[in-house]
Amino acid sequence: xxxxxxxxxxxxxxxxxxxxxxxxxxxxxEFLSYGLIVAWLVLVVYVLMMVGxxxxxxxxxxxxxxxxxxxxxx
Amino acid sequence: MxxxxxxxxxxxxxxxxxxxxxxxxxxxxxxxxxxxxAIFKIIFFHVPLAIAGFAxxxxxFVSSILFLVKKDFKYDALAVSVTEVGLxxxxxxxxxxxxxxxxIWGIWWTWDVRxxxxxxxxxxxxxxxxxxxxxxxxxxxARLAAVVSIFAFxxxxxxxxxxxxxxxxxxxxxxxxxxxxxxxxxxxxxxxNLMALFMLGAIFTMIRLRQEETQRELDSLRxxxxxx
Numbered sequence: 001x002x003x004x005x006x007x008x009x010x011x012x013x014x015x016x017x018x019x020x021x022x023x024x025x026x027x028x029x030e031f032l033s034y035g036l037i038v039a040w041l042v043l044v045v046y047v048l049m050m051v052g053x054x055x056x057x058x059x060x061x062x063x064x065x066x067x068x069x070x071x072x073x074x
Numbered sequence: 075m076x077x078x079x080x081x082x083x084x085x086x087x088x089x090x091x092x093x094x095x096x097x098x099x100x101x102x103x104x105x106x107x108x109x110x111x112a113i114f115k116i117i118f119f120h121v122p123l124a125i126a127g128f129a130x131x132x133x134x135f136v137s138s139i140l141f142l143v144k145k146d147f148k149y150d151a152l153a154v155s156v157t158e159v160g161l162x163x164x165x166x167x168x169x170x171x172x173x174x175x176x177x178i179w180g181i182w183w184t185w186d187v188r189x190x191x192x193x194x195x196x197x198x199x200x201x202x203x204x205x206x207x208x209x210x211x212x213x214x215x216a217r218l219a220a221v222v223s224i225f226a227f228x229x230x231x232x233x234x235x236x237x238x239x240x241x242x243x244x245x246x247x248x249x250x251x252x253x254x255x256x257x258x259x260x261x262x263x264x265x266x267n268l269m270a271l272f273m274l275g276a277i278f279t280m281i282r283l284r285q286e287e288t289q290r291e292l293d294s295l296r297x298x299x300x301x302x
């Protein structure tokens with residue numbers, strides 16, 4: 001893990017600089033996690049959409065088949 | 075046949091999950107990039123998502139041409155299935171790119187050639203899906219959709235070459251380029267992620283193709299019900 005470069009440490013670094021650098025690193029990780037979560041969320045949403053479509057198709061086929069059988073009996 | 079397809083889906087799903095799990099572990103252990111820090115690691119998903127998306131667009135392009143030549147609806151079914159999967163991959167690519175840009179450029183979006191052409195590509199394929207919903211008659215729908223798919227594919231090489239031909243805010247290519255300086259072990263992780271996404275793409279396409287078959291069965295049942 002590298003947080004502060006040696007050059008940065010060799011110079012007189014103020015506490016504000018350290019806080020700013022820590023905030024930058026924190027933000028970097030935060031956005032990386034957002035990116036990864038969103039990328040997988042898109043694919044999960046797509047899978048859920050496919051599952052929903054599959055259910056709807058099966059339901060419609062079952063009801064149409066039932067309707068046709070009923071008509072044939074009549 | 076159905077049993078075999080299900081077996082392939084399960085095998086691919088297990089393989090993709092394993093590869094992605096191992097890759098995430100490897101990526102977490104990598105050092106931070108010198109200039110960009112941790113956010114650079116988003117490249118391991120951003121680039122494979124784009125390549126997988128464009129591979130889907132290429133398959134859709136070929137199957138659309140084959141449909142127009144052979145008039146076989148199985149090519150139309152393949153084109154719509156693979157386009158839908160490609161749209162999901164391209165959406166992931168655009169969103170990860172935007173999040174990366176927010177940290178590195180300080181902005182969520184810029185209208186440079188690469189970003190704009192990629193967005194236009196997504197919109198073109200989204201309009202392909204909308205056209206399919208709008209046209210009722212199956213033959214007319216398939217023919218029109220095939221033409222739109224072929225037209226939409228024109229944008230794919232524009233997206234690919236945009237960072238090679240123009241000066242863009244988007245960085246120059248690091249893969250498939252003599253100017254790139256990506257370490258070989260990092261490239262291997264990108265390649266593994268790409269393989270996993272190809273596997274996921276194949277799974278989604280197979281499921282989607284099965285749904286297209288069910289939809290056709292449903293359409294014929296509807297016609298039968300109407301005829302009674």
